[in-house]
Amino acid sequence: MSGDTHCTVSGDGDTGGGRVLFLSEPGSCGGRLDPEQVLVPNDVAEVVDWHVRPPRWEGVARTTCGHIDYELISVNHPELFDLREQVGAPALPALWEAKRVLAEVGLLLQLEVQIEQIQGRCALAVYGAGVEGRLTDALWAEISALLTTCCSMVREPRPDVDPLAGVLTPRRPAITRGRRMIPASVRPAAYELDDTTHTWWSYEVFGTLREGCACTAHTPAAQTVHIGPKSRVGW
Numbered sequence: 001m002s003g004d005t006h007c008t009v010s011g012d013g014d015t016g017g018g019r020v021l022f023l024s025e026p027g028s029c030g031g032r033l034d035p036e037q038v039l040v041p042n043d044v045a046e047v048v049d050w051h052v053r054p055p056r057w058e059g060v061a062r063t064t065c066g067h068i069d070y071e072l073i074s075v076n077h078p079e080l081f082d083l084r085e086q087v088g089a090p091a092l093p094a095l096w097e098a099k100r101v102l103a104e105v106g107l108l109l110q111l112e113v114q115i116e117q118i119q120g121r122c123a124l125a126v127y128g129a130g131v132e133g134r135l136t137d138a139l140w141a142e143i144s145a146l147l148t149t150c151c152s153m154v155r156e157p158r159p160d161v162d163p164l165a166g167v168l169t170p171r172r173p174a175i176t177r178g179r180r181m182i183p184a185s186v187r188p189a190a191y192e193l194d195d196t197t198h199t200w201w202s203y204e205v206f207g208t209l210r211e212g213c214a215c216t217a218h219t220p221a222a223q224t225v226h227i228g229p230k231s232r233v234g235w
């Protein structure tokens with residue numbers, strides 16, 4: 001952790017609102033947004049500050065921890081999630097239900113959410129969800145039914161991985177032997193057991209929903225989004 005790291009990222013199509021300055025502070029989870037930025041609503045910026053990290057791709061910033069109440073943000077600012085028109089991530093109520101189920105046993109749902117700029121406006125996309133360690137069979141049954149979509153990639157720690165030991169190096173090849181049943185007959189795009197410390201579901205922006213599937217990604221909004229090559233507006 002270094003206290004002097006900062007980098008500036010400019011949003012495309014200079015609308016004056018996309019500049020985000022990452023300043024990290026020792027002991028904090030991540031950096032903060034530029035206090036002068038106008039892209040992210042103030043109340044949201046206040047919540048994500050000290051948790052943001054540089055984007056992985058054409059975004060403004062992202063968070064990957066479990067500290068941010070995105071459920072409250074989705075209530076106060078539903079347009080932030082609507083604007084992204086994401087296909088393949090679970091419906092938001094499924095995410096919040098997973099958060100509640102995990103919280104009951106003291107586990108924290110972590111979300112990878114990216115702040116993006118679409119046509120000059122702020123949008124949020126969910127690129128991942130998961131939890132530290134390997135779930136019990138009972139929890140797996142509940143959580144996998146909520147978080148597995150037909151466009152998701154699922155990664156579970158191999159049963160012999162000690163999450164407290166950190167990432168094993170060198171990593172062994174991922175295996176498919178030992179995969180567990182996912183209820184509701186949902187087939188993810190991929191599901192592997194790996195030398196990883198988290199049980200993790202990864203999602204795309206524009207996944208292709210499998211016909212006849214009943215996973216939580218098949219929301220009415222997702223069905224209306226044009227599937228296939230799409231002119232990706234906003235960048």
Ligand SMILES: [Zn+2]
Nearest residue numbers: 029051065067
């Ligand atoms: Zn955090």
Ligand SMILES: [Zn+2]
Nearest residue numbers: 150213214215
């Ligand atoms: Zn599906």
